[in-house]
Amino acid sequence: MLSVTFAAVFGVLAGGQGCKNSGASSDPNGPIIVGAYLSLSGSDTTFGSDSREGIDLALDQVNAAGGIKGRPIKVIYEDDKSTTQEATNKVQQLIDRDHAVAILGEVASSRSIAGGIVCNKKKVPMVTPSSTAVDVTVEKKENGQETVREYVFRVCFTDDQQGQVAARFVKDTLKKTAVAILYVAQDTYSSGLARSFRESFEKLGGKITIDKGYKKGEGNFTTYLNDVKATNPEAIFVPVYYNDMVQIAKQAKDVGLSGSMFIGGDGWDSSNLLDGAGDLLEGAYFTNHYAPDVPWKNAQTFLGDYKKKYSRDPTSLAAQGFDAAGLLFDAMKRAPEVTPEAIKVALAATKDFAGATGSLTIDASHNTKKPIVVVQIKNKKFTFSTQLTSQ
Numbered sequence: 010m011l012s013v014t015f016a017a018v019f020g021v022l023a024g025g026q027g028c029k030n031s032g033a034s035s036d037p038n039g040p041i042i043v044g045a046y047l048s049l050s051g052s053d054t055t056f057g058s059d060s061r062e063g064i065d066l067a068l069d070q071v072n073a074a075g076g077i078k079g080r081p082i083k084v085i086y087e088d089d090k091s092t093t094q095e096a097t098n099k100v101q102q103l104i105d106r107d108h109a110v111a112i113l114g115e116v117a118s119s120r121s122i123a124g125g126i127v128c129n130k131k132k133v134p135m136v137t138p139s140s141t142a143v144d145v146t147v148e149k150k151e152n153g154q155e156t157v158r159e160y161v162f163r164v165c166f167t168d169d170q171q172g173q174v175a176a177r178f179v180k181d182t183l184k185k186t187a188v189a190i191l192y193v194a195q196d197t198y199s200s201g202l203a204r205s206f207r208e209s210f211e212k213l214g215g216k217i218t219i220d221k222g223y224k225k226g227e228g229n230f231t232t233y234l235n236d237v238k239a240t241n242p243e244a245i246f247v248p249v250y251y252n253d254m255v256q257i258a259k260q261a262k263d264v265g266l267s268g269s270m271f272i273g274g275d276g277w278d279s280s281n282l283l284d285g286a287g288d289l290l291e292g293a294y295f296t297n298h299y300a301p302d303v304p305w306k307n308a309q310t311f312l313g314d315y316k317k318k319y320s321r322d323p324t325s326l327a328a329q330g331f332d333a334a335g336l337l338f339d340a341m342k343r344a345p346e347v348t349p350e351a352i353k354v355a356l357a358a359t360k361d362f363a364g365a366t367g368s369l370t371i372d373a374s375h376n377t378k379k380p381i382v383v384v385q386i387k388n389k390k391f392t393f394s395t396q397l398t399s400q
Contacts, residue, residue, distance in 0.1 A: 040083035041076070041347055043337070044103030046114040046124055051091025052252060055279045056116040056326050060138050061086060063330025064113060066311075066318055071338045078347060082338065085109065089120060096120035100127040100135075109133065111341070111352050113333055116326065118142030118168075118198045125161040134353040137163045138333035139298065139326060141171060141275065142197045146375040160349075162356050162375045164332045164364065165298055168198065170399035171274055172205025172248075174381045175296045178397060179244055179272055180213045183294075187216045188272075189242035191233060191257070193249055194222030202248035202274050218242045230257050234264045248274040255285035268293055278325040278384075278391070287389030297384045298366045299328040300393040311365035324391075325366070332364035 045064060047057035064084060072081050085107050087099035096115055103109045104127070112128055112135040115121045121140035128135040137145060146163055148156045179185050190207060193199035200222065207217055218240035221233050234257070237245060245266070247257060254277055258268050269292030277295045301312055301322040311331060315323040323331075339362055340355035341347060359371040367379040380396040 040081045042109045043084050044109035044112045046087045046089050046099040048091040049088035053091045059324045059326035060330035063327035064334040067331045067334035077341050093123040096123045100124040121145045129158045129160045133349045134160045136333045136337050138329035139165045141168045168201040169205045171296050173209040174397045176209035185243040187243045189219045189237040189245045191221050191247045195225045230260045246272045250276040251279035251282040258286035258289040290386045297325050297382045299325040300384045302393045307363045328365040
């Protein structure tokens with residue numbers, strides 16, 4: 010058990026959203042500063058707050074074990090308000106004002122791309138917990154060449170991997186051969202995952218009955234759903250965020266589409282989905298990084314620790330926040346010195362890190378090799394169905 014003084018110091022260090030730092034990270038005896046930018050308000054608030062809880066749990070554990078190289082870790086949180094412009098601003102603040110040696114965030118791919126551009130320019134490593142768009146870690150040049158963003162890493166799979174696994178699950182496991190796709194046309198995550206599923210499903214011999222994109226911010230889906238229904242699909246792939254999916258599920262019932270027909274991606278993972286449409290989506294599946302009942306040991310340890318701290322089951326976003334922070338802290342321990350450059354090199358060398366979402370290995374593109382979980386909604390709960398690997 011920590012002494013009262015030591016625990017009190019760490020308690021202060023862990024708190025304080027957006028608090029200022031006078032450059033204590035350069036003090037050999039002071040706290041090591043890590044920045045985190047998350048959607049703590051705005052449209053994706055639950056994503057940000059869940060991720061923060063996972064990060065805080067990892068922070069508690071590393072500091073309780075004595076910190077890193079004899080120094081405590083201090084995480085400074087900034088709210089990007091679920092916008093890309095604020096993501097850019099907050100990352101710049103965390104690096105220039107607070108002197109963070111590394112950055113955690115974001116959840117949404119569009120905001121991680123924005124923040125990652127800043128981190129890459131300023132040569133400060135960033136680890137995103139759950140941004141799956143390929144462009145987050147790989148920059149596409151005008152001549153068609155791709156360059157790995159040297160300072161940007163992720164602990165999640167990519168949309169290409171997720172779409173491929175979802176297509177294989179629908180075709181080979183569910184035995185569906187005719188599928189409709191409904192997605193957000195202007196959203197990096199949604200359109201990217203839709204494209205990956207479409208290409209993979211057709212390669213497997215499946216048929217896309219209709220491919221329907223809608224405008225971001227749309228609230229009335231009745232026309233889109235009627236168009237989908239008219240094509241008589243056996244399943245409907247809807248790779249959107251939870252807030253849209255709640256409305257889609259409600260309106261699907263009104264037009265006579267069963268919720269069990271729907272297949273989604275990791276953007277579904279929120280308690281708000283279960284609260285708003287869990288009964289309507291009974292039997293539906295989605296690809297994800299985690300479920301509370303996944304069978305591997307590290308996940309069960311995380312589940313127990315999380316429930317002890319928060320008195321409820323974690324979401325996948327919390328598990329990924331925990332893994333992003335844990336993997337970063339592990340790299341900081343392995344780095345010969347606590348500098349952005351040394352931490353970046355250690356992150357790139359990560360192999361078989363034991364995370365809550367599986368065994369994590371960083372590949373040459375700074376993506377993580379890990380299992381992909383298929384979750385089914387049963388009795389208004391997210392339940393583990395199976396795990397697959399990308400090919």
